[in-house]
C-alpha cells in the first residue's frame with residue numbers, strides 16, 4: 266500500500282547500473298516518490314532539478330564522471346540530502362554529504378532514510394556535525410540509530426566538544442523535528458529556581474512569583490528537552506526529575522493540577538556520573554533512566570583528522586560572504602593540530618572568529634596565530650589547565666607522528682579536491698614540490 270503523502274517528492278537516482286536503477290525506481294514509485302534516473306552526467310544535466318530532491322547513488326559511482334557531476338550539482342545545492350550506497354563511504358562526497366544506505370537496499374531502511382531526507386531538505390547545514398574521523402563517524406551512526414526512537418539519551422564528553430549539537434541533531438532527525446527543542450543548563454540556574462524553570466509556577470507560588478509561568482517541560486511538549494550539565498543538578502531536584510521520567514507527569518510549583526507530558530529527554534554532562542553515583546552525589550536510579558543510550562563525544566585532540574574540515578566549517582560560519590578567500594596555511598594548520606585544545610571546538614570556534622576579524626581576507630600563517638597556538642609545547646602551561654590538560658598534552662605528544670600524518674593527508678585530499686585533482690595546482694597551493702606531493706599521494710594511498 267502506498268503511504269499517505271499527497272505530493273510526490275522527487276528522488277534523483279544516479280546509478281550506472283541500469284537494472285538496479287530501474288528496480289529502485291520501481292520501489293520508489295511504490296513508496297509514492299517520483300524517481301528520476303541519471304546513469305551518466307549528460308542525463309543528469311537533462312533533469313529538472315528545481316524542486317527539493319533526495320539523491321541516491323549506486324556503489325560504482327564514486328571516482329567516475331558522475332561523481333564530478335554530482336559535486337557540481339551539490340556546490341549549488343549544499344542542502345540537498347544524499348543517500349549513498351555503503352561502499353562509497355570513504356569518498357570526499359560521502360564525507361561531506363552522504364547518509365549511508367546499505368546494499369542490497371532494504372525497504373525499511375530506504376523508507377526511513379527518505380522520510381528523514383524529506384524532513385532534512387533545506388535545513389541549515391551549518392549545524393551539522395562536521396568531521397569524518399572514525400570516532401565522529403561512529404557518533405553520527407549512533408545519532409542516526411537512536412533518532413527515531415523516543416529513548417532517553419545521555420551525551421557525555423568534555424566541555425565544548427559538541428554535546429548540545431549532538432542533542433540538536435538527534436532532535437532534527439527525529440519525528441519530533443517540527444516540535445520545539447528546548448535546552449536548559451541545569452548548572453547555570455540556582456537550585457531553588459530550577460524546579461520552577463523546569464515545571465513552571467502559579468502566580469503567588471513563592472515570593473517573586475508575580476505571574477503564572479510556563480516551565481520548560483510544557484514548552485517542550487511534543488518535542489525534546491535538553492538537560493545540559495545534568496551532573497550539576499541537586500539531589501532533591503534529581504528526585505523530582507526521576508518522577509517525571511517514570512510517570513510522565515508533573516505539577517507546576519504552587520499547583521495541585523497534574524499535567525501529562527510527552528517530551529523526549531536528552532541529557533548531557535562533562536562529569537563522571539558513575540563516579541558521582543559511587544560517592545552518592547548522583548542518584549543511581551536516575552542515572553540508569555538517563556543512560557539508556559549513551560553517546561560519548563571525543564575531545565578535539567582525539568579527532569586530529571577533523572581539524573581541517575572543522576576549520577573550513579568555522580571559517581564559513583564566521584566569515585561573512587561565502588566568497589571569502591580567507592584560509593590558513595599548512596604551517597598554521599599543522600601548529601593548530603599540535604595544540605591540545607583544552608576548550609575543544611568552542612575554543613577553536615573562538616579562535617577562528619578572532620582570526621576572521623583580524624584577517625578578513627588572504628592567508629593566515631603560523632606567525633599570525635596567537636602565540637600559545639604557535640607551538641604545542643608552550644600551549645599546555647599557558648592554557649591554565651591542570652592535570653587533565655597535561656595528560657591530554659602528553660597523549661598528544663605520544664601520538665604526534667600519527668596526528669600530523671592524519672592532518673597532512675587531509676590537507677592533501679582537500680587541496681586535490683579544490684583543484685579538481687590537478688596535482689601541480691594542488692602542490693602550489695600546499696607550497697610543496699610536485700614530486701614531493703606525488704610521493705605523499707602514493708604514501709597515503711590517495712586515489
Ligand SMILES: Nc1ncnc2c1ncn2[C@@H]1O[C@H](COP(=O)(O)OP(=O)(O)OP(=O)(O)O)[C@@H](O)[C@H]1O
Pocket residue numbers: 393394395396422423424425426427428429430431493533535575578610611614
Ligand atoms: N562538529 C562540529 N562542527 C561544527 N561546529 C561544532 C561542532 N561541534 C561543536 N561545534 C561548535 O562548538 C561550540 C560548542 O559546542 P556545544 O555547545 O555543542 O558543546 P558542549 O559540549 O555542549 O559544551 P558545554 O559542555 O560547554 O555545554 C558550538 O559553537 C558549536 O556550534
